[in-house]
Amino acid sequence: MVKKALITGGAGFIGSHLAARLLDEGYEVTVLDNLFTGTKSNIYGMLENPRFTFMLHDVTQPFWGQFDEIYNLACPASPIHYQRNPVETIRTSFMGVMNVLELALKTKARVLHTSTSEIYGDPAVHPQPETYWGNVNTIGIRSCYDEGKRAAETLCADYYREYGVDIRMVRIFNTYGPHMHPQDGRVITNFIMQALGNRDITLYGDGSQTRSFQYVDDLINAIRAYMQLDHEKVSAFFESKGIPVPVLNIGNPGEYTIKQLAEETLRQIPESTSKLVCEPLPKDDPKRRKPDITLATELLGWKPVVPLQEGLKKTIAYFK
Amino acid sequence: MVKKALITGGAGFIGSHLAARLLDEGYEVTVLDNLFTGTKSNIYGMLENPRFTFMLHDVTQPFWGQFDEIYNLACPASPIHYQRNPVETIRTSFMGVMNVLELALKTKARVLHTSTSEIYGDPAVHPQPETYWGNVNTIGIRSCYDEGKRAAETLCADYYREYGVDIRMVRIFNTYGPHMHPQDGRVITNFIMQALGNRDITLYGDGSQTRSFQYVDDLINAIRAYMQLDHEKVSAFFESKGIPVPVLNIGNPGEYTIKQLAEETLRQIPESTSKLVCEPLPKDDPKRRKPDITLATELLGWKPVVPLQEGLKKTIAYFK
Numbered sequence: 001m002v003k004k005a006l007i008t009g010g011a012g013f014i015g016s017h018l019a020a021r022l023l024d025e026g027y028e029v030t031v032l033d034n035l036f037t038g039t040k041s042n043i044y045g046m047l048e049n050p051r052f053t054f055m056l057h058d059v060t061q062p063f064w065g066q067f068d069e070i071y072n073l074a075c076p077a078s079p080i081h082y083q084r085n086p087v088e089t090i091r092t093s094f095m096g097v098m099n100v101l102e103l104a105l106k107t108k109a110r111v112l113h114t115s116t117s118e119i120y121g122d123p124a125v126h127p128q129p130e131t132y133w134g135n136v137n138t139i140g141i142r143s144c145y146d147e148g149k150r151a152a153e154t155l156c157a158d159y160y161r162e163y164g165v166d167i168r169m170v171r172i173f174n175t176y177g178p179h180m181h182p183q184d185g186r187v188i189t190n191f192i193m194q195a196l197g198n199r200d201i202t203l204y205g206d207g208s209q210t211r212s213f214q215y216v217d218d219l220i221n222a223i224r225a226y227m228q229l230d231h232e233k234v235s236a237f238f239e240s241k242g243i244p245v246p247v248l249n250i251g252n253p254g255e256y257t258i259k260q261l262a263e264e265t266l267r268q269i270p271e272s273t274s275k276l277v278c279e280p281l282p283k284d285d286p287k288r289r290k291p292d293i294t295l296a297t298e299l300l301g302w303k304p305v306v307p308l309q310e311g312l313k314k315t316i317a318y319f320k
Numbered sequence: 321m322v323k324k325a326l327i328t329g330g331a332g333f334i335g336s337h338l339a340a341r342l343l344d345e346g347y348e349v350t351v352l353d354n355l356f357t358g359t360k361s362n363i364y365g366m367l368e369n370p371r372f373t374f375m376l377h378d379v380t381q382p383f384w385g386q387f388d389e390i391y392n393l394a395c396p397a398s399p400i401h402y403q404r405n406p407v408e409t410i411r412t413s414f415m416g417v418m419n420v421l422e423l424a425l426k427t428k429a430r431v432l433h434t435s436t437s438e439i440y441g442d443p444a445v446h447p448q449p450e451t452y453w454g455n456v457n458t459i460g461i462r463s464c465y466d467e468g469k470r471a472a473e474t475l476c477a478d479y480y481r482e483y484g485v486d487i488r489m490v491r492i493f494n495t496y497g498p499h500m501h502p503q504d505g506r507v508i509t510n511f512i513m514q515a516l517g518n519r520d521i522t523l524y525g526d527g528s529q530t531r532s533f534q535y536v537d538d539l540i541n542a543i544r545a546y547m548q549l550d551h552e553k554v555s556a557f558f559e560s561k562g563i564p565v566p567v568l569n570i571g572n573p574g575e576y577t578i579k580q581l582a583e584e585t586l587r588q589i590p591e592s593t594s595k596l597v598c599e600p601l602p603k604d605d606p607k608r609r610k611p612d613i614t615l616a617t618e619l620l621g622w623k624p625v626v627p628l629q630e631g632l633k634k635t636i637a638y639f640k
Binding site: 085086087090091094098119121124133134135136137138139140141143144147148150151153154155156157158159161162163243244245247 | 405406407410411414418439441444453454455456457458459460461463464467468470471473474475476477478479481482483563564565567
């Protein structure tokens with residue numbers, strides 16, 4: 001029988017890649033999106049596929065459907081978007097996962113919830129394992145996203161523990177690739193857009209802060225491997241690790257400084273006349289983050305395989 | 321004109337003390353409570369007061385009314401209560417404050433939101449100033465309360481910043497007194513009930529963990545002083561401290577070990593035949609917490625004045 005999947009936020013950057021992958025694998029795919037940051041152009045190629053359905057809906061309002069798997073990706077994820085309406089951001093994070101979990105409870109669907117490395121905040125531990133509790137400000141300008149995603153994890157943990165919902169969480173570290181929103185304000189899109197437009201490339205601070213950059217295909221591989229495992233295998237694995245709920249860091253541990261990223265971007269766009277300039281660091285900007293992916297490697301046999309050079313090349317080609 | 325106040329959770333331990341105080345001050349008081357952990361007995365003495373109204377309602381459902389001041393105290397606050405239904409706990413915290421903030425936004429009411437020292441989790445900084453970000457597990461068994469209260473602070477911060485709602489937060493540290501729920505599982509009620517029942521007094525761990533204990537009258541004094549200040553004065557004060565949103569620690573910095581508390585309880589109930597026994601520490605139990613109340617003292621001219629001996633005496637008299 002054909003498997004049915006629902007992807008909330010499926011017209012967004014990561015959601016649209018996941019939708020394409022699930023269609024390739026033979027799934028019936030329903031994409032639920034309010035098109036606040038997702039776009040129709042991300043899913044144009046799928047609209048005529050008879051196994052694809054688009055549902056214009058806001059995840060904060062209840063919805064219904066019988067699915068085998070639900071992938072919860074709905075939430076504005078870039079500061080420039082989520083700070084535009086902070087109350088709506090935290091509400092989307094909280095009410096969205098609540099609606100997903102209620103539906104999963106009633107229909108016995110398996111759930112993949114996408115959390116984020118932002119729940120680690122400005123980490124005091126480096127790299128971050130899943131057991132690290134994080135260092136997050138409750139009342140800062142980034143809090144609507146960070147605390148919303150933290151509370152969403154808590155809801156997932158409680159539905160897993162109290163009601164036995166078959167839930168798996170991933171904490172996604174910086175991910176890039178085609179379908180990123182060109183105005184999402186993230187460093188990779190900023191640099192590519194600036195370089196292509198021959199505008200100055202903006203480093204915040206001195207550019208020495210490091211980030212890990214994961215190409216989107218690596219993330220999708222991890223998510224799919226994770227969702228194919230039996231419930232028993234998953235819960236036994238996390239229990240053996242003393243972690244109460246399935247949660248995996250998914251990211252690329254290769255560390256680059258922001259400055260290195262800027263230089264590599266310029267190297268790949270040799271025609272650009274852009275120069276590097278420095279600006280002050282924004283408030284609460286996390287200084288350093290790198291995933292410890294030991295658990296993901298052990299459970300999924302997974303590792304990121306796309307080098308930054310190659311991923312950047314494909315991303316630049318998309319933006320061109 | 322008579323001022324009107326709404327107290328969510330007004331039939332609970334702290335809420336009922338606040339209701340009595342506001343009636344004394346001449347307010348019209350409406351208590352909203354679902355009586356999940358609050359009890360009618362806490363408000364019996366007020367029911368016939370013409371300035372008092374009881375509203376049986378759950379704070380997670382929208383409500384309406386024109387009030388000058390809203391005090392948001394609705395949320396099960398003791399682990400034994402909030403872990404009974406973790407999903408409901410985090411939902412109450414989040415949806416409750418959301419409903420309060422929406423009402424305040426529409427009616428221009430001033431809001432006092434009660435947060436908690438639990439948002440500091442297992443603190444790495446001692447004592448805790450308001451600028452400390454906390455150390456909290458997102459997926460543990462206490463998370464439904466801790467993360468629910470953290471997300472509630474974030475909502476308050478965003479309504480303050482985005483919509484200009486006149487909101488003041490307090491982070492309440494351990495508070496005790498008459499009207500505590502005898503089965504709330506907290507250390508002071510446990511010890512008094514055990515001592516009065518001549519049962520063993522249970523210390524978790526070796527009893528060397530410290531707590532600060534604030535008598536409820538001290539807390540009510542702080543809350544009332546805080547709510548009487550002008551909006552401009554409050555916001556200017558926090559701005560001058562580099563804190564983006566009004567939030568004050570309210571607690572008694574006097575530190576006692578749990579063992580000292582047990583011994584003082586027994587000293588005050590000399591007829592008790594109870595003995596001290598030790599049991600293992602529960603998961604994620606915070607080890608040490610003590611408020612830094614510098615800001616509250618500076619802004620409110622407030623300090624806790626009731627010594628533990630005296631507060632315990634009144635509390636024991638109530639339980640007898």
